[in-house]
Amino acid sequence: MKLISATVAVRSAREPDGGVAQHLRRWLQSLGPLAVLIVLLLVFEIARHNFLTGGNLAAIAESAAVPVILTTGLSFVILLGAIDLSMEGVMAASSMTLSLLCANDVNGNHWGVWGIAAAIGVGLAFGLVNGVLNTILRMPSLIVTLGTWFIGLGIASILFPAQVPTVRDPWVLGIAAYHIAGLSLIVFVALLLLLLFHLLLHYTHLGRMIFAVGGAEATLVMTGLPVPLFKIAAFVISGLLAGIAGVLLSARLGDGNANIGDGLLFPAVSACVLGGTLLSGGRGGVLQSAIGAVVLEVLNNGLIQIGAGPYVRNIISGAVILLVVAASGLHLRRKLRVVK
Amino acid sequence: MTQLLETRGVGKTFGRVTALEQMDLVLSQGEVLGLVGQNGSGKSTLLKIIGGLVQPSSGEMLLHGKPVRLRSQSDATMHGIGMVHQEQSLVPNLTVAENIFLDKPNAAKAHGLYRWNRLFDAAAAQLRKIEIDIDPRATVEDLRFAQRQQVELAKVLAVEDLVSHPPIILFDEPTSVLTPDEIRLLFRQIERLRQTAAIVFVSHRLDEILHISDRAVVMTDGCKVADEPVTALDRESLYRLMVGRQRTIRAPRAVETRPAESLTPRLDVTGLSTGRQVRPATLAVAPGEILGLLGVQSSGAEEFCRALFGAEDDVHGTIRLNGKQISVTSPAAAVQAGIGYLPANRHVEGMLKGRTLVENMALTFGLDYGHRGMIVNRRAERRVASEWITRLRVKTRSADARIDDLSGGNQQKVVLGKWLLSRRLQLLLLDHPTRGLDPGARDDLFAVIRSEAAKGLSVIFIADTIGEVLDLSDRVIVMRDGAMSAEYNLNRGDAPSEEDLVRAMV
Numbered sequence: 001m002k003l004i005s006a007t008v009a010v011r012s013a014r015e016p017d018g019g020v021a022q023h024l025r026r027w028l029q030s031l032g033p034l035a036v037l038i039v040l041l042l043v044f045e046i047a048r049h050n051f052l053t054g055g056n057l058a059a060i061a062e063s064a065a066v067p068v069i070l071t072t073g074l075s076f077v078i079l080l081g082a083i084d085l086s087m088e089g090v091m092a093a094s095s096m097t098l099s100l101l102c103a104n105d106v107n108g109n110h111w112g113v114w115g116i117a118a119a120i121g122v123g124l125a126f127g128l129v130n131g132v133l134n135t136i137l138r139m140p141s142l143i144v145t146l147g148t149w150f151i152g153l154g155i156a157s158i159l160f161p162a163q164v165p166t167v168r169d170p171w172v173l174g175i176a177a178y179h180i181a182g183l184s185l186i187v188f189v190a191l192l193l194l195l196l197f198h199l200l201l202h203y204t205h206l207g208r209m210i211f212a213v214g215g216a217e218a219t220l221v222m223t224g225l226p227v228p229l230f231k232i233a234a235f236v237i238s239g240l241l242a243g244i245a246g247v248l249l250s251a252r253l254g255d256g257n258a259n260i261g262d263g264l265l266f267p268a269v270s271a272c273v274l275g276g277t278l279l280s281g282g283r284g285g286v287l288q289s290a291i292g293a294v295v296l297e298v299l300n301n302g303l304i305q306i307g308a309g310p311y312v313r314n315i316i317s318g319a320v321i322l323l324v325v326a327a328s329g330l331h332l333r334r335k336l337r338v339v340k
Numbered sequence: 341m342t343q344l345l346e347t348r349g350v351g352k353t354f355g356r357v358t359a360l361e362q363m364d365l366v367l368s369q370g371e372v373l374g375l376v377g378q379n380g381s382g383k384s385t386l387l388k389i390i391g392g393l394v395q396p397s398s399g400e401m402l403l404h405g406k407p408v409r410l411r412s413q414s415d416a417t418m419h420g421i422g423m424v425h426q427e428q429s430l431v432p433n434l435t436v437a438e439n440i441f442l443d444k445p446n447a448a449k450a451h452g453l454y455r456w457n458r459l460f461d462a463a464a465a466q467l468r469k470i471e472i473d474i475d476p477r478a479t480v481e482d483l484r485f486a487q488r489q490q491v492e493l494a495k496v497l498a499v500e501d502l503v504s505h506p507p508i509i510l511f512d513e514p515t516s517v518l519t520p521d522e523i524r525l526l527f528r529q530i531e532r533l534r535q536t537a538a539i540v541f542v543s544h545r546l547d548e549i550l551h552i553s554d555r556a557v558v559m560t561d562g563c564k565v566a567d568e569p570v571t572a573l574d575r576e577s578l579y580r581l582m583v584g585r586q587r588t589i590r591a592p593r594a595v596e597t598r599p600a601e602s603l604t605p606r607l608d609v610t611g612l613s614t615g616r617q618v619r620p621a622t623l624a625v626a627p628g629e630i631l632g633l634l635g636v637q638s639s640g641a642e643e644f645c646r647a648l649f650g651a652e653d654d655v656h657g658t659i660r661l662n663g664k665q666i667s668v669t670s671p672a673a674a675v676q677a678g679i680g681y682l683p684a685n686r687h688v689e690g691m692l693k694g695r696t697l698v699e700n701m702a703l704t705f706g707l708d709y710g711h712r713g714m715i716v717n718r719r720a721e722r723r724v725a726s727e728w729i730t731r732l733r734v735k736t737r738s739a740d741a742r743i744d745d746l747s748g749g750n751q752q753k754v755v756l757g758k759w760l761l762s763r764r765l766q767l768l769l770l771d772h773p774t775r776g777l778d779p780g781a782r783d784d785l786f787a788v789i790r791s792e793a794a795k796g797l798s799v800i801f802i803a804d805t806i807g808e809v810l811d812l813s814d815r816v817i818v819m820r821d822g823a824m825s826a827e828y829n830l831n832r833g834d835a836p837s838e839e840d841l842v843r844a845m846v
Contacts, residue, residue: 205452208438215433215481222393222429223443224414282433 033275033291036324040295044302051305058182064297065190066245070268071275071289072197073241076234078272079201081214081281082134082141084235087242087268089152090126091261094119094246096159099256102169106161112171116247123243124236126152131235135228141235149265156258165256175251186248193241198286200237210234214281267296270321295324342369343405344538345390345421345508350399351562352385359385361562363399367538369506372530374553374570375542376582378749378778382562383542384512390540391423391510392416404505414443420503422496423510428488430495432481437463439480440495444502466498470529486522493529500536509533511541513776515548519636520842527552544778545805546578558582579779603627604663606798607767609648612657617643619822620657625767630789630799632813634806636845640822641802642684645769648800649681650674661766675704678766680759682752682773684802690755696740697754701725705762728757733784749781756785760792768792770801774808786812806841818844 044051070087077084100107102115111118126148133144167173175185201207209230212220220227242261249260275292277284299320303313345367352360360382367373367390377383388394390401392410400407403419410416413423430439440463441449448458463476472490480488499507511530515523530552533539543549549556550570558566558581566581605624613620618640625631633641646652648659650668659666666677674681683689691700702721707713709720726739732753736746743751752773759768770789774782789812793799803809809816810830818826818841826844828834 203454203456205449205454208434208454212431212434212438212442216431219429219431220442222413224412225443 033288033295033324036274037291037295037298040298040302044298044305048302048305051302054182056301056305060294060297060301061183061187063301064294065184065187066248067264067267067271067293067297068190068290069193069241069245069248070264071271071293072194072286073238073245074268075272075277075284075286075289076197076201076210076237077141078269078277078279079211079214079281079284080231080234081217081279082231082234083269083279084127084130084141084145084238085265086126086130086145086148086152086239087245088261088265089149089154089156090123090239090242091152091246091249091264092156092258093126093152093159094122094243095250095260096156096165096256096258097122098172098247098250099165099167100159100161102167102172104165104167104169104256106163106165110169112169115169116172119247119250120240120243123246124240126242127236127239128232130239131232134235135231153258160256160258167250167254167256172247172251173254175248176254184252186252189244189248193244194286194290197237197241201286206230206233211282214278214283216282268293271296274321274324296321342506343367344369344403344506346402346405347386347390348400348402350386350389350396350401352382352389352394353397358562360389360396363564365557365564365567367508367540369536369538370534371555372534372539372541372553374549374556375540375559376544376546376549376556376578377559378582378780381559381582381778383559385562386559387423387510387512387540387542390416390508391421392419393423417443417499418502420499420505420507421510422499422507423512424493424496424514425512428492430480430488430492432479434480435460435476436467436474436478436480436483436491437476439491440466440476440498442495444498463494466494466501470494470497470532486519489518489522490525493526497529497533506537508538508540511539511543513542513544515543515545520845521636523548544776546575546582546779547807549578550575582779605660606662607648607800608660608663610658610660612644612647612655612659613822614640614643614647614652614656615654617652617822618647621824623817623824625798625800627798628793628796630793630801630812630814632809632816633800633802633819634809634816634841634845635802635819639819639845641819642771643822644819645681645771645800645802648674648767649679649769651681678762678764679769680704680762680765680767681769682756682759682771684772684775686752686755690758691743691751693744694742697729697734697736697743697746698722698725698739700743700754701728701757701761704758708761708763724761725757728760729754732757732760732788747781749777749785752777753781753785756788760788765797767798767800770799772802772804774804782808809841810836816841820845 041052050056074084074087098115098119101109101111101118103110109115130141130145130148133139134141175189178185180188201211209220209225210233213227213230217227246260250256253260271292272284272289273279273292274295275284275288275290277289296317299317300313303316308316343366347363347365350360350363351358363386365386375383375387385394389396392413392415401410402408408419410419410421431442434442437459441459446459446462448455448462460476467474467476470493472494474483474487474491480491483491496509514526518526530539530541541549541552550573553570556566556568556570556573556578557564558578560582603626606627606629607625609624610622611620612618621644633644635641643652647655648668650670650673659668661677661679668674668677668679671681692703698721702725706716706721709724710717722739729736729739734746734750734753736750743754746754756773759765773785777785789799801812814831816828816830816836817824828836
């Protein structure tokens, strides 16, 4: 018996179980996107000396608020190893619901706060449908959410009246109009949601299990855990936040619009990947994804300031996404023998 | 001895197939029960029924004399029944602490909220209990294989604290993936548990059963054929009970008179090294020679074989095949040169799940039987695959059965057949070929390897046990820390004792 403990001791001395070292390495890796953000800020500040002013940073915060909310929701689904493409459709349906139920210039409805709740409820319902189709009927999330994306757009178009419904509800308009310290409530809502869902992901059983599903779903099933429930919850969170995003964008625009979410899906997925959330699931988090979203907004803002046109901006944004993903994930991908 | 669990007439049928018949078994506190049987004998089914993974079709189970129905594995856990799986059941991207309490309630995660520090403390206590030095905050995927195995053990042994009565711990072939060191550590845990628990231990290694168990149960075709104290048994009688036939022992080797130097070696490796695992190694293998590599988990034997097959990065050194230098930059290049590799993990690297036996066997060299090497000839593929299915004694209803439907041993025979199908195979690398195989299947596999070697195929073979290496090889090389630490030419009359070999390994 003595001999055994001796060999074990030798082993652990030779190969320390790198708990601390691994922790540090992981922590540094998660700082990668933050480093990109700081570099970008500095580069644009050097190029245009008035980039890091309060006014411009506030503008970036305003434009990043909704993308941050969207990536937060999307991250939960991506952590499962699934995807949610339905956000643009969900936002359209949520926006039309809001503008037709709250005080507006098309019909006599005046639901007030209940209109907001209904619009968010629409998002939640979409998420629930996505989750149920994916887990109970075992349909791939890609095709399910592609379908609900277009269902959402279709519903919004049918609801669309003869003229654009302008929102008159003071509650709704107040979200965008009321400012604290130069920032609209939208920014604070985004920060609050980000914090809330970060805590949910890290300090609750549900959050950790959603994280775990992306790592070893089969193991969780065999352990007897209610895996379908976790997956549905992730889709519901994604739908819920897309619904909230629809409300916030309508509040900012002051009307209901079926095209309100146009072009927001691609940056949201890119932001998740930029932040280090792997599409295969089980790695990343909402804070990292949010940093990815901010990086994209800073890039966009900076490129506009140095006078790049929309097409050039697309090219540069796409190239930066590829570059950052290539550089940041190299150590992870080198282990992969199969890339799909 | 208090009786903990009893099965009365427990049976299980899958469709028309009877996996387990009328099983009566008693597990008592303070006793290690060794469970042996060939693949497909029903011992896994029995273990899964006790572990709550499978519901019995008939009969009943009594826990402390009271009938009990286990609906799931977590249900079994709550009743104090834990199971150490052959394959690890850890979630790689969670922390060690979360994995230990994955299937158990704990105050630190009451109401679905995590109190991380309390969870880490609770996990640290579990790890301390079995004297394991691993940080409960570490993410499982960052741990080495052996450490993960220890976490798995800690996870199962944590059921001790879940119930007031003695726990029941099931070990499903835990040693097949462990090194001798780790096996000794595991046995120490079993010795510790023996006082307080009832233990079921499944292994294909009869020596281990005889060493650790108090009582051995032998199963064949879903029935119990023997239930005796191990003191009444020895290796041979256990083997006979299990296989139902006499063990074939290899005839004593004739000492070779022919000088090997006169031949061009089949494989000639000079200064081969990979990153950190293999230090520059030089060796030669003669045509028709079976070279056994022996070493513990991190000895570099696996990496050496994978490097020869082009499956490792950062490889240096020269490789000559039949005197001609070859560059093995990828598995495709190795196959092109005539090198085959039977991977240790056949489920991932060896077989195509969901495909038929013929499809699996014709995967690599099927076109060799086609027209002009370009057009597939299914009939010829079928014919040659069927020949090998017969020669390898694969138990299947047809060559068109899906490989998933076979037992592990028969799957391994099919994976080997994939390489043997080749007409130009020069060198075959076998990485733990007998992992999870019962003695009968292993003998079939060895017989075919021997006869192919007799026809000129060179073989390098990493064994699971010392006995296997001595059984199959012409020459043995022991590796330690990436370098060769000893060499024995069995055909020239070297006869290393097991002790010699272990000393060279650690």
